[in-house]
Amino acid sequence: MKVAILPIGNELLDxxxxxTNSKFLxxxxxxxxxxxxxxxxxxxDLACIVDSLKFSxxxxxxxxxxGGLGPTSDDLTREAVSEFTxxxxxxxxxxxxxxxxxxxxxxxxFHPSNEKQxxxxxxSTIIPNTLxxxxxxxxxxxxxxxxxxxxxxxxxxPMWRDFVVPLIKPIKEQYVLGFKTYNLPESVVxxxxxxxxxxxxxxxxxxxxxxxxxxxxxxEKVLRAFKIAKDSVGADAIFTEDINQSLPDLFKNSKxxxxxxxxxxGGLLGKLLTDLPGASRYFxxxxxxxxxxxxxSLLGVETVDQFGAVSSETAMAMAKGVKGKADVGVSITxxxxxxxxxxxxxxxxxxxxxxxxxxxxxxxxxxxxADRARIRKAAAYEALNILRKIVL
Amino acid sequence: MKVAILPIGNELLDxxxxxTNSKFLxxxxxxxxxxxxxxxxxxxDLACIVDSLKFSxxxxxxxxxxGGLGPTSDDLTREAVSEFTxxxxxxxxxxxxxxxxxxxxxxxxFHPSNEKQxxxxxxSTIIPNTLxxxxxxxxxxxxxxxxxxxxxxxxxxPMWRDFVVPLIKPIKEQYVLGFKTYNLPESVVxxxxxxxxxxxxxxxxxxxxxxxxxxxxxxEKVLRAFKIAKDSVGADAIFTEDINQSLPDLFKNSKxxxxxxxxxxGGLLGKLLTDLPGASRYFxxxxxxxxxxxxxSLLGVETVDQFGAVSSETAMAMAKGVKGKADVGVSITxxxxxxxxxxxxxxxxxxxxxxxxxxxxxxxxxxxxADRARIRKAAAYEALNILRKIVL
Numbered sequence: 001m002k003v004a005i006l007p008i009g010n011e012l013l014d015x016x017x018x019x020t021n022s023k024f025l026x027x028x029x030x031x032x033x034x035x036x037x038x039x040x041x042x043x044x045d046l047a048c049i050v051d052s053l054k055f056s057x058x059x060x061x062x063x064x065x066x067g068g069l070g071p072t073s074d075d076l077t078r079e080a081v082s083e084f085t086x087x088x089x090x091x092x093x094x095x096x097x098x099x100x101x102x103x104x105x106x107x108x109x110f111h112p113s114n115e116k117q118x119x120x121x122x123x124s125t126i127i128p129n130t131l132x133x134x135x136x137x138x139x140x141x142x143x144x145x146x147x148x149x150x151x152x153x154x155x156x157x158p159m160w161r162d163f164v165v166p167l168i169k170p171i172k173e174q175y176v177l178g179f180k181t182y183n184l185p186e187s188v189v190x191x192x193x194x195x196x197x198x199x200x201x202x203x204x205x206x207x208x209x210x211x212x213x214x215x216x217x218x219x220e221k222v223l224r225a226f227k228i229a230k231d232s233v234g235a236d237a238i239f240t241e242d243i244n245q246s247l248p249d250l251f252k253n254s255k256x257x258x259x260x261x262x263x264x265x266g267g268l269l270g271k272l273l274t275d276l277p278g279a280s281r282y283f284x285x286x287x288x289x290x291x292x293x294x295x296x297s298l299l300g301v302e303t304v305d306q307f308g309a310v311s312s313e314t315a316m317a318m319a320k321g322v323k324g325k326a327d328v329g330v331s332i333t334x335x336x337x338x339x340x341x342x343x344x345x346x347x348x349x350x351x352x353x354x355x356x357x358x359x360x361x362x363x364x365x366x367x368x369x370a371d372r373a374r375i376r377k378a379a380a381y382e383a384l385n386i387l388r389k390i391v392l
Numbered sequence: 393m394k395v396a397i398l399p400i401g402n403e404l405l406d407x408x409x410x411x412t413n414s415k416f417l418x419x420x421x422x423x424x425x426x427x428x429x430x431x432x433x434x435x436x437d438l439a440c441i442v443d444s445l446k447f448s449x450x451x452x453x454x455x456x457x458x459g460g461l462g463p464t465s466d467d468l469t470r471e472a473v474s475e476f477t478x479x480x481x482x483x484x485x486x487x488x489x490x491x492x493x494x495x496x497x498x499x500x501x502f503h504p505s506n507e508k509q510x511x512x513x514x515x516s517t518i519i520p521n522t523l524x525x526x527x528x529x530x531x532x533x534x535x536x537x538x539x540x541x542x543x544x545x546x547x548x549x550p551m552w553r554d555f556v557v558p559l560i561k562p563i564k565e566q567y568v569l570g571f572k573t574y575n576l577p578e579s580v581v582x583x584x585x586x587x588x589x590x591x592x593x594x595x596x597x598x599x600x601x602x603x604x605x606x607x608x609x610x611x612e613k614v615l616r617a618f619k620i621a622k623d624s625v626g627a628d629a630i631f632t633e634d635i636n637q638s639l640p641d642l643f644k645n646s647k648x649x650x651x652x653x654x655x656x657x658g659g660l661l662g663k664l665l666t667d668l669p670g671a672s673r674y675f676x677x678x679x680x681x682x683x684x685x686x687x688x689s690l691l692g693v694e695t696v697d698q699f700g701a702v703s704s705e706t707a708m709a710m711a712k713g714v715k716g717k718a719d720v721g722v723s724i725t726x727x728x729x730x731x732x733x734x735x736x737x738x739x740x741x742x743x744x745x746x747x748x749x750x751x752x753x754x755x756x757x758x759x760x761x762a763d764r765a766r767i768r769k770a771a772a773y774e775a776l777n778i779l780r781k782i783v784l
Contacts, residue, residue, distance in 0.1 A: 011596060013428040015419020018412060022433075027407020036405040038440070041414075041431035048430070055447060072582040072595065105761035111583045131763075133579070202408060260659075260680065266666030267652075267659025270680040274658030277730055277764060285682035287690070288652065288662040294677040297716070298690065324689070338669055372669060 001034040001168070004056035007041045008049060008068035008077055009151060021066045021149075021156055027202065028160065031176060031215055032168055034062070044068060049080035057084075057144050062168075067151030069134035071113045077148050078119055085141045087122040091115070095126065099133050127163045131155045138167070175222040178213040178243040181233055182385055183378070192232040196225040207374065208381045211243050239388065247384050248272040251282060254391040256327035260286035260383075261299055261318040263309065263333040264350060269380040282391070286322050286329075310335055310345055312362035315353030320360055328390055329355040330383050334365075336375045350379045352386055393426040393560070396448035399433045400441055400460035400469055401543060413458045413548055420552065425566050426454070436460060441472035449476075449536050454560075459543030461526035463505045469540050470511055477533045479514040483507070487518065491525050519555045523547045530559070567614040570605040570635035573625055574777055575770075578602055584624040588617040599766065600773045603635050631780065639776050640664040643674060646783040648719035652678035652775075653691055653710040655701065655725040656742060661772040674783070678714050678721075702727055702737055704754035707745030712752055720782055721747040722775050726757075728767045742771045744778055 005025055011017040019041065026036050037059050042048040049068070056063050068077030082089045095118035103110040120126065120137045127136030127149065134150040136159050147164055149156045181189060189210050190203055199216035214229055216222045230238060239247055251258075251273060260269050266288060273283045287298045292309055295301040299321030307313040315331050323329025334350020341347035348367040354360070363386060367378045397417055403409040411433065418428050429451050434440040441460070448455050460469030474481050487510035495502040512518065512529045519528030519541065526542040528551050539556055541548045573581055578597045581604060585593060591608035606621055608614045622630060631639055643650075643665060652661050658680060665675045679690045684701055687693040691713030699705040707723050715721030726742025733739035740759040746752070755778060759770045 010592075010594065012415075013418050013431060014422035015415050015417075016594070016596060018410075018415045020410060023404075023407050023410045025407075026405050030406040037435065038444070039405060039431075039433035043429065052430070071579040073587070102761070107758060107760045108577060109580070111577075111579045113583050114579050259686075262659065262662070263677075264666075265663070266671065266675070266677075267654065267662025267680065270654070270659025270682070271657070271663050271768075274656075274682065274768075275765070277728075279658070280682060283658070283682055285655075285658075285680040285686040285690075287679055288659065288677040290662070290666065290672060290675055290677035293717070294651075298677075298679070325685070336669075373667070376663075376666075 001032075001062055002037045002060040003029050003034050003062045003064060004037060004060035005039045006049075006052050006056060006063060006065045007039070007151070008044065008065060009041075010043045010074075012041050012067075013043055021151065021153055024153070024157065025064060025066070025160065028165070030200070031174055032165070033174060033217075034168065044074040044076055046076050046080055046083070049076055050084050053080065053084040053146070057141070061144055063144065063146045064164075065146065065148040066156060069117065069136065069148060069150045071111070071116050071133070075116075078116075078121065081139065081146055081148060082121040085121055085123075085139060085146070087139070089119040090122050092118050092120060092126065095120075095135055098128075098135075102133050127159050129155055129159055131158065136163070138164070174215055174217055175219045176213060176215045177222055177226040177241075178211060179230060179233075179238045179241045180243055180245070180247075181210045181212065181237045182239050182247060182381065183208045184210060184233070184237055189233060193229045194232065196228065197221065199225040201225075201229065208378055209247060213243060239385070247381060247388070248275055250388050250392060251384075252276050252278055254282035256391040257282050257284055257325075258387065258391065259284050259322045259324055259326040259329045261322035261329065261331040261353075262286065262288050263290060263295070263318070263331075264336040265332050265376050265380050266290055268376055269330070269332060269383050272380055272384065284324070284326050289318060308345070309333055310349060310351065312351050312353070312364060315351035315362040316355070316360050317353075319353030319355035319362075323355040327356065328387065329353075330387055331355075332379050332383055334375070334379055336372045336379075338372060348375050350375070350382075352379070352383045354386060354390070356390065393454055394429045394452040395421050395426050395454045395456060396429060396452035397431045398441075398444050398448060398455060398457045399431070399543070400436065400457060401433075402435045402466075404433050404459075405435055413543065413545055416545070416549065417456060417458075417552065420557070422566075424557070424560055426560065436466040436468055438468050438472055438475070441468055442476050445472065445476040445538070449533070453536055455536065455538045456556075457538065457540040458548060461509065461528065461540060461542045463503070463508050463525070467508075470508075470513065473531065473538055473540060474513040477513055477515075477531060477538070479531070481511040482514050484510050484512060484518065487512075487527055490520075490527075494525055519551050521547055521551055523550065528555075530556070566607060566609055567611045568605060568607045569614055569618040569633070570603060571622060571625075571630045571633045572635060572637070572639075573602045573604065573629045574631050574639060574773065575600045576602060576625070576629055581625060585621045586624065588620065589613065591617040593617075593621065600770055601639060605635060631777070639773060639780070640667055642780050642784060643776075644668050644670055646674035648783040649674055649676055649717075650779065650783065651676050651714045651716055651718040651721045653714035653721065653723040653745075654678065654680050655682060655687070655710070655723075656728040657724050657726075657768050657772050658682055660768055661722070661724060661775050664772055664776065676716070676718050681710060700737070701725055702741060702743065704743050704745070704756060707743035707754040708747070708752050709745075711745030711747035711754075715747040719748065720779065721745075722779055723747075724771050724775055726767070726771055728764045728771075730764060740767050742767070742774075744771070744775045746778060746782070748782065
C-alpha cells in the first residue's frame with residue numbers, strides 16, 4: 001500500500017504550527033507495513049488542495065488529508081475532495097444533530113457556520129469525532145481511497161486508531177514491544193542499543209520520557225531484540241513496559257498516601273499526581289510554599305536563615321512539615337531560573353526531600369543548561385521517580 | 393516571492409524523525425514577506441526528488457531542499473539537483489580539504505566516502521557549514537533559485553541565517569496585528585468577524601485561548617480591520633493584544649500579591665502562576681487542599697459537612713483561609729470527573745472563591761461535556777481570568 005499524507009493549512013507553512021500529525025501517521029503506517037511515498041503540505045486554498053490531490057493520486061493508492069475540516073471559510077478540505085472526486089457536497093442531517101448535541105452538551109450556542117461541518121462529498125462514509133465538531137470522512141475515486149481527518153492531534157489520533165486502522169488490512173502481522181525510560185538523552189538510549197537484525201527500533205522523546213519501540217514481522221526476533229534493548233538500557237531506567245503509560249500514571253496503583261510541599265515547581269507535582277481520576281485514594285494534597293514566609297507559617301520550616309531556601313536541610317524540613325497523616329511527604333525546593341543562581345548553587349539546582357515514618361532524607365540534583373520550564377518539569381519528574389520506588 | 397520547501401529523507405516519512413526545519417523556515421520566510429506555497433517531503437530516492445523539484449518549480453521561484461547531503465549512498469540531493477538542472481557534479485578540492493580539516497580537528501579519521509560531500513552541481517555557490525561535514529549550496533535554473541541545506545537543525549539554522557537570508561530581499565513590508573481572546577469557541581470568534589477586504593485573518597485555538605491575527609500589506613487596511621475585529625469580539629473577551637502572550641503571562645505586571653487554595657486542580661493554578669520568572673514578586677504560594685481533611689486542617693474550612701466540598705460556601709471558606717497576608721486569596725473546588733458528579737452538581741461544576749480585604753465571594757461555573765484535563769484547565773484559567781481583573 002502506497003500512502004500520501006496531505007496536511008492542509010497556512011499555519012503549517014508560515015511557522016505558526018509544528019506538524020506532529022504526519023510523524024504520528026507515518027509511524028503508524030510503517031507499523032502497518034504501508035509505505036508513505038510523500039507528504040505534501042499546502043495552504044488553505046481550493047486550487048492548491050485539488051492540485052495536491054492530483055499529484056498524490058498518481059503516486060499513492062491511499063491519501064490521508066489532515067486539517068481543513070473546521071467551520072470557517074478557510075476550511076476547504078470538503079470542497080476540494082468534492083471537486084476532485086466530481087461529487088456533490090451533501091448535508092447529513094444526522095451530523096447537524098450530532099454537532100448541535102455536542103454544543104448543547106457543553107452549554108454552548110450552536111452557530112450556523114457549524115452546519116458546514118455536516119457537509120460531506122456524496123458517497124463518503126462518516127468518521128465520527130467524539131472530541132470535536134469536525135467529523136472526518138472516507139471516500140473513494142476508482143481504486144483510490146481518500147481519508148480526511150481533523151488537524152487537531154487529540155481528535156485525529158483516536159479517530160485514526162478507532163476508525164481508520166481497522167479499515168487498513170495490515171500487509172503482514174507485525175509484532176511491537178516497547179518500554180519507557182526516564183531521563184536518559186535519546187542519543188544515549190540510541191547509542192546503547194545495538195543494531196538489531198530484522199527489527200526496527202523507534203525512539204520518541206517527550207522530555208523527560210523516552211519511548212523505545214521494537215517492531216518487526218518475526219515474533220521471535222522482536223522478543224530477542226526487546227530483551228537485548230532492555231538489558232542495554234538497564235532495568236533501573238525503565239519505568240514501564242506499557243508505552244501508553246506516563247510516569248505519573250503509575251501512581252494509580254499506589255499503596256501509600258502522599259502529601260507534597262512545593263517551592264520552585266509551584267504546584268506542578270500536585271497537578272501531575274492528580275491528572276488521572278481516582279487520585280484522592282493516594283493524594284491528600286499539600287502546600288505550595290513559594291515564599292519563605294509560607295515555608296515557615298504553613299510547614300514550620302526553620303532552616304531557611306541558616307541553610308538557605310534551596311538546601312537539603314530545607315527540603316527535609318519541608319517534607320517533614322507536610323507529611324502529616326500521609327505515608328510519604330515529598331518536597332521540592334530549587335532554582336528554576338533564569339535568575340537566582342550562585343556559583344555554589346547554580347540555576348538548575350534542586351533538592352527533593354522525602355519524609356516517611358522511619359526516614360527523612362534529601363536528594364540533590366543539578367540540571368545544567370536547561371531552561372525554567374525544563375528544570376521545573378525535571379524536578380517534578382525526579383520527585384515522581386523517587387516516589388514510585390517508595391509507594392509502588 | 394513564492395517558496396517551496398522540500399525536506400528529503402525516509403526518516404521523515406516513517407515516523408522516526410519530526411520535521412522541525414520546515415516550521416523554522418516557514419516562520420523565517422513569512423517574516424521576510426515571502427510566501428511558502430508548498431512543503432513536499434519525499435524519500436531518499438533519486439526519481440522522487442527530481443519529481444518533487446519538477447512539481448515545485450511550477451509553483452515557486454525559490455526552492456529550499458533540506459537533507460540528503462550526507463556521505464552515504466542514500467544521500468541523493470546533489471545528484472537530483474544535478475539531474476534537474478542538467479549540470480554535472482564537480483568536485484571542489486577546497487571542500488575536500490575543509491572536510492579533511494574538520495575530521496582532523498575532532499581527532500576523527502577521514503573516510504573516502506566523505507569526498508562525495510565535496511561534489512556540487514556545476515555553477516553552484518558553496519554555503520559553508522562550520523558545524524558539520526555537509527556543505528550546502530545555491531544554484532539557479534533560469535529564474536528559479538535552488539538552495540540545498542543539511543537536515544540537521546543545528547547546522548541548517550546558522551547556515552540559513554548567515555548565508556541564505558542575506559540573499560533574500562524582503563519583498564514587501566507586511567503588517568501584522570492580533571489579539572487573544574479567552575474562552576470563546578473558534579467558531580464564535582470566526583462567526584463574529586466579518587470578511588475583511590485585502591487582509592488575511594488567521595485563527596489559532598489552543599484551549600482555552602484563541603489567537604486572532606490580521607495581516608496584510610496595506611497598513612491602513614490592517615489597522616482598520618484590526619479595529620473592526622476587536623469590536624466584533626468585544627473588549628471584555630480580549631485579554632491581550634500581544635499574540636505571544638498567554639493569559640498567565642499577564643501576571644508579571646500584577647500589583648497585588650496572591651495566594652491560592654486548590655482542590656480539583658491539584659496545583660495547576662499555582663504552576664501556571666509560576667511559569668514565568670519573577671513570580672515571587674506577586675505569588676506567595678498556597679495550599680493544595682485535595683482531601684477534605686487538609687481543607688480543614690490547613691485552611692480552617694468548616695463548611696464541608698453542611699454544604700459539601702464543592703459549593704460556593706466552601707470556595708469562599710478556602711479563599712478566606714488561604715488569603716493570609718496576600719492581597720487576594722483565590723480558591724478552586726470542583727468536580728473534574730469522570731466520576732463524582734450528581735444531578736445537582738454534575739461533572740464540570742466548579743466554584744472559584746475570591747477573598748480580598750473588603751470582599752469575599754464565589755463564582756459558579758459548569759463546563760459540560762468536557763473531559764478531566766479540560767475541566768481542570770478551564771477551572772485554572774477561569775480563576776486567572778477573574779484574578780487579572782483584580783490585580784492588573
